[in-house]
Amino acid sequence: TTILACVKHFAAYGASQAGRDYHTVDMSDRELRQNFLPPYKAALDAGAATVMTSFNELDGVPASGNHYLMTEILRNEWGFDGFVVTDYTSINEMVPHGVVANLKEAAELAFNAGVQMDMQGGVYSEYIPELLDEGKIKEADLNEYVRQVLEMKYKLGLFDDPYRYLNKEREQATLYSQEMMDHSLLAGKESIVLLKNEPAGRSSENLLPLSKNTRSVALIGPLADNQKDMLGTWHVAGDETKVITLLEGIKKTAPNVKINYARGADFNGDNQSGFAEALAAARRSDVVIMAIGEDYTQSGEAASRSEIGLPGPQQELIEAIHALGKPVVAVVMAGRPLTIEWIDEHIPAVMNAWHLGTMSGQAIAETLFGDHNPGGKLTITFPKNVGQIPVYYNMKNTGRPFDANNKYTSKYLDVSNEPLYPFGYGLSYTTFEYSNLKLSSNELSNDGSITVNVTVKNTGKYEGKEVVQMYIRDLVGSVTRPVKELKGFEKISLTPGESKQVSFTISTDDLKFYTRDMSFKAEPGDFKVFVGTSSAETLEADFALK
Template sequence: MPPMKRNLTCLTLATLMVAGQLAPTPLLAKPASSATERAPVDSAGWTRADPKMDRFVADLMAKMTLDEKIGQLSLLTSDWDSTGPTMRQGYQDDIRKGRIGSIFNAFTAKYTRDLQRLAVEETRLKIPLLFGYDVVHGHRTIFPISLGESASWDLDAIEKSARISATEAAAEGIHWTFAPMVDVARDPRWGRMSEGAGEDVFLGSKIAAARVRGFQGDDLKRVDTVLATAKHFAAYGAAQAGRDYHTVDISERTLRDVYLPPFKAAADAGAATFMTSFNEYDGVPASGSHYLLTDVLRKKWGFKGFIVTDYTSINEMVSHGYSKDLEQAGEQAINAGVDMDLQGAVFMDHLARSVAEGKVDVKRVDAAVKAILEMKYRLGLFEDPYRYSDEAREKATVYRADFFEAARDVARKSIVLLKNKDGALPLAASAKSIALIGPLGDSKEDMIGSWAAAGDRKTRPVTLLEGLQARAPKGTTVAYAKGAGYQFTDAGKTDGFAEAIALAQKSDVIVAAMGEHWNMTGEAASRTSLDLPGNQQALLEELKKTGKPIILVLMSGRPNSIEWADANVDAILEAWYPGTMGGHAVADVLYGDYNPSGKLPVTFPRNVGQVPIYYDMKNTGRPIKPEEPNAKYVSRYLDTPNTPLYPFGYGLSYTSFAYSPVTLDKTKIRPGEPLTASVTVTNSGARDGEEVVQLYVRDLVGSVTRPVKELKGFEKLMLKKGEKRTVRFTLTDADLAFTRQDMSWGSEPGQFKLWVGPSSAEGQEAGFELTE
């Protein structure tokens, strides 16, 4: 596979350069928030002019009837699988009639070939189908959930994960993935936090671009690429009370500064498609928002791909109270900028009438059809409609050994060490008996989490029990007792406690594998509590009474409330849902074969009462002072500190790192002039290890209030024990830009602070000034 090309014109001056590295550090994409006024960047190549394609598509469209055009705008599910209630059966007949242009939830080379044959051999114009699927964090080989991958802070690893996912999916006939999800998520009650990159704009923008590059590669004509979809446009992650599909009510400034930047980064990276969100913005459902879909996405950003709705979201505009009936909903959606109707059959059933009545201009229909046909052309489907449906290639590609090894590596990188009292980890050789306890200790189905595409939940995932038994030194026994349940109905029960406690009492160390059932995260999986569900907490407290060391391994798709555990157990690993090879990866970390390097992409609250809580909140007019924690008339809680349990960017290692004071090459800069901040990081511990060096900036005074700090750069380093390295971050005024009081985009002169350190909560500080 040739190396992926990256268009350097989209890269920021905030480039991270590490002195003494043997290979150049990959450049990081410019914060999308500071790119919202720039022309789009063609990093994938598909937007380049292609006169031959233009002629082909124009000739084809000249032959199409209105009904055939509307068919290209219709995406329906096969009967293979479904992510919701199927609204229309008999799709094979619809394909023959040219009423469907795309199918989702269909895969395998044979199945997609059979469906494709209907379109290219039994229809008048022989237009091939486009096959889509939710390939979110793997296809057959499943990587950690997206939130977990984001905890690696390793853009190359994340891009490789998407590349492998695309390769497997494409080998099974899939042309198009409904990923990446790039919604900023700041409320862990929302189950779909698990599908994205967490709470931060900068990190989320980098990861969005990496995933798009991974899925699409550098040439859509290659048969190991799939179209990427940036979803859910827009502000879906801001659902009130963390309840899925709920109302979103945020300011225009917050939309621009927080929720749009990762989408802009995905567009700049070349995302071929965008998916609308279920929510409303400013009182208008996203699938009917001309402002979002046309004014922002197409006109301001110059997006040239096509826009698909989420599942039946056009139909849901009636329930929103925005449309009187489905016919009006279809008119509002296509006139707003929607090109393809996913599963609702609204365009299929009503659009022709709307055109006939003059409510929808046929030119708008033509524009949507053109965008879709162009993408089919760019994939090479008109040259060979079956090029993705090759059974020999499928057999040679899925479940490759190197894919499994890559999944294991990404899972290791994603694990975050949250606590390690007195060096409880790595497990000592003297621990000859290990009690593995908890509902997630030997559960194959949970290892791969939600949205696991075609992943096998029954046989292939490696459980923690299997991983520990395979890794434990000779003479060490690993025994398992489930002990507790993780369903809500398990609360109050004690079945299994006695067996688990007896096992713990006769063992040297307890590894408690706890968290959430896989279907408690993802879509339609909101919670009002962040506590460990079921009776897990009660069992954990009983295990504490045995006096044995306890290692808590968490598997979940959101931050859980584990304040008691933080105070009472010896070590805590956040493993998320680690994927097909998760059991081996966790065992690698428990035994020290891999030194954990993950950092949190989300803030861990102490309890649900602190939610929403994120690191870049604003100061308020009455900020609490650390030296006066009990002051009355300040912005604080009476019963809980303002601080989180674990801050954004936090994660421990089996070694230690020391940071020198930060030095600046100047303390004043003019617009366009670079500022370089340098810090020397030393591995001061006894093991080799990786550290994520993070740069944060605060604008002290602005025309509107500004966050207490914002991530502006990071670099992941591997340092041998005793090794030191100087990290240099370069900033200009472009990196300090935001939506100003007059709603224009730009920076403002004034005083700034910056910090370089291991998390959002600590670092070496320096100050500088941006002049006129």
């Protein structure tokens, strides 16, 4: 072991009200345990050694002073024996939270909640001696906290050599080595999600992949020849000079294609002075590639936005380019889902490329020109507009589920309930057909299992990868249950015309939830199983737990 993995931020940091970073989190214990705690527990079960507290409060108590989270759940229920570290100065921040009057009280609250390490706040080093003398904290607890920290240092061998991992020569030989760049390229390509791909103009063929015999392309947008923003938020020591931009990637991937580049617009303000150059570049080209989205400061920590459309004048730019009648590919790069409904309605090919890191430009270029067939799937739901947020696939049905013909059902007046792109969605340059969904049995016993089989066939002309997804619905429970829950997925690769049978196993563990009395168990009854290419496009079958 050379590192200690840290689980962060504990807990429910992503559920802040109004989507505002550091803001209040307020949820039921059932919601917390059913949907938010399992990923933390899974990481600890996999060997993570430390836990970092979150900035938010939960049920009125900031996480860094929350005994229920840090001791009752983490230590007593889960048996965690590593150490807990705060996020940056979060003990100090309990004063403005309003649960303590001063830093000394903050140190006492955090210590007695079960926090071993104070990151950057300085309150432990200043106040622990006083608190110990006053009997407000126990010496036995202090000794245990010290043991937990020192034990981790011992496991890393830091008592033998505290500088053993500080090797500049090794760092220089490893970082940006060919092996690391290859890993970066692969990660980038596998992360790209194709959102739309249709014919443009009079062509009967989908716009993507682009031909390397294309005479000219216009490459337009603030992310077209941009190194720093490709690294995304919190890239810290990332070396932007090593980043392959999209412009560089296209030059390498399709060297015979003439590129007419123009930045066109920035990420902020409303300056449209670059539009003329961009429009001129588009007019001179056979195809337009728009590299648009967020810069690295516009998502991630402390980067909450009340509107999540394209920032700056980028929307106006792409609308102006579209008006020329040229085939347009939109490559959207961002750290979050953006509201791109207009783009989906008007642009024939749309690719979501996130911020892919050092080899971003090469990964995107190889995908645009067909060296790589995209197979990524969305791990989040894309809303049509911010009014739909929060929007997620595993919603509850309500007592008045959506009915387009009945006003008094759960829906909006001005937009449909469906998201722009559902969870698990992602296209390929080829096509896949699902068939023959079969269960080994339609009845599941408490100690048994059911095998779910489905046949997937590549019905297109390209070799491609598909993520086969299995969802389950519990039709009746002692508390309301989601309309679907992801319970399994498998990524397969198929050549044109090839078929594969994909199998999943369902046991009672997959059916457990926190019931009305907060026991975690599976309840007998009827279930549906769904298998398909996304949460919204599936085959289905039925079974019962006896």
